[in-house]
Amino acid sequence: MPATTMSKAERDQSHARVFDLSQQSLRELNQALHKLTSGSNETAWEVLNPKGSHSVAVGVDQLVSIDVRGSVGYYCAGMNDGAAITVHGSAGPGVGENMMSGSIVIKGDASQYAGATGRGGLLVIEGNASSRCGISMKGIDIVVHGNIGHMSAFMAQSGNLVVLGDAGDALGDSIYEARLFVRGKVESLGADCIAKEMRPEHIELLQGLLDKAGVTGVKASEFKRYGSARKLYNFNIDNADAY
């Protein structure tokens, strides 16, 4: 069961392995996580006192749940490949960068570059995300309950970015094939990013993402879709002003 949906009582019963970063080093934590194999019984982990540490739970490649109790620094859960990681606090820059699979939930806010270059899995930010959220995303799904900052989904290649609040300037600049769904206001669109029709398949896709992210009381029909105009895909001198 993913840690995100576990009650405290359930977690206590699961005999989570507790790792206190005020007592043990970051290197010990990550190496212990990397030593896990698919047959391991240590499927639930709890990390205490992260106190803004960088690179907490990076490169995990097993289907385990990790609850981080507090806020983290840069690159938390970087390159995650299968784990269900919940940060019970806020996250610094680059949370979930290059995620392959699994899920990451940030209970607070996320700084710049959240989900950068992510290739798969689900990143949920229950607060706001700063600038460049989903930059260069390559297949990841990102759901932000709040707002996102400027230059988000810059050069986004593939995947879905869902924003329940507003988006900042230059959304989706130089976007490729990623899909952007924004419920609120978009400050401005970047080069080659345009509003697109919400067809039934997009409503269905978006509803599925909202359900996966535990969003309730919000309808997919309240969102607008944005994506690539595909005018910059091949160089044309007459489009040079857009570069």
Next chain:
Amino acid sequence: MTYRNPPTTPRKSATFDDYTLSEIRRAAATGIYDIRGAGAKRKLPHFDDLLFLGASISRYPLEGYRERCDTSVVLGSRHAKKPIELKIPITIAGMSFGSLSGPAKEALGRGATLSGTSTTTGDGGMTEEERGHSKQLVYQYLPSRYGMNPRDLRRADAIEVVVGQGAKPGGGGMLLGQKISDRVAEMRTLPKGIDQRSASRHPDWTGPDDLEIKILELREITDWEKPIYVKVGGARPYYDTALAVKAGADVVVVDGMQGGTAATQEVFIENVGQPTLACIRPAVQALQDLGMHRKVQLIVSGGIRNGADVAKALALGVDAVSIGTAALVALGDNDPRWEAEYNALGTTAGAYDDWHEGRDPAGITTQDPELMKRVDPIAAGRRLANYLKVMTLEAQTIARACGKNSLHNLEPEDLVALSIEAAAMAGVPLAGTNWIPGRNGF
């Protein structure tokens, strides 16, 4: 009989030379800048402007074919649990699958492995051919992050964080639609056939303080096993080297403007960055000032062609060199045997640089299935190994003549310069004088 004044010989402008005129006409006709591969083609101060002194009464030589002259080098001993041990101080530079064909990448791996050295991925991810045929493979961590994944990070032998390259410091990669085959498109998560312009900045860090945290993340993901290189273009070699060391690099790679690229604007290649020769001493000085010379290794690339270039770079304080263009030539790039086909493309063997068009007659810079068949990876790999062997023997010949039992014992005092420019850049005396321009206020 009428008298005619003697005519003057028609004189072409040195400023508006034939190439310049042709470029103005081309730009006017097409409305697009010229894109090409390779590095700077203009005449630059280079290793040719340096000479070794050899042995004399004060320095005795080693026997050329008898006394040992060590060529090995260890890269990444600062922090990595598993540093790279190379038999020769010549590595193969990063070149992407996508810009190069699969057989060409395989040949680079085979040639490097036969020679006991490493090869490097590029802006397109790691291929099985390359991993399988490269005993020691450096995995590039680039702004685009095409194909980046933790599994490949862990099966690499070293990681190279690419900040820039000599041909285009400040520029991103470029791979035009004609080379985006199904396989290339899939590896890069992009639609087939589009012009792909990679980012010039990393998506999740900017500046030296962030770089330090990024390097920490890569070390944590790989359990501190892999050497981490930082590659920069030859822009500000003193400060870039110092900042890379501060950020925690095990190895710094400095690529001068003669270093090649798969494709970028001609104006970029010829007008941005510094010559390789101008980059070396500032980079070495930065390491020395920090007390890190020989502790953090320095690799230099850009225009390395023969054993003399290798020996000169090492004498100036470099730990290893890297080759790209020369390695491609060893595989068969620009071979005169394809002259008729080069002519049909409007060029000639030795000048062909439209690598981005994917029509390379030699089958190296292409994704065309028929053209790439022209590269036999086994034979081409053997040629690369032969070439690397010759370069190493040449460097050893010079080192022995200078009385050195290791290539790494060569030193600036073994060199003089033929020009004031080269003397100033390399920090060695102008031949026949004891004058090092820029030193002691002169």
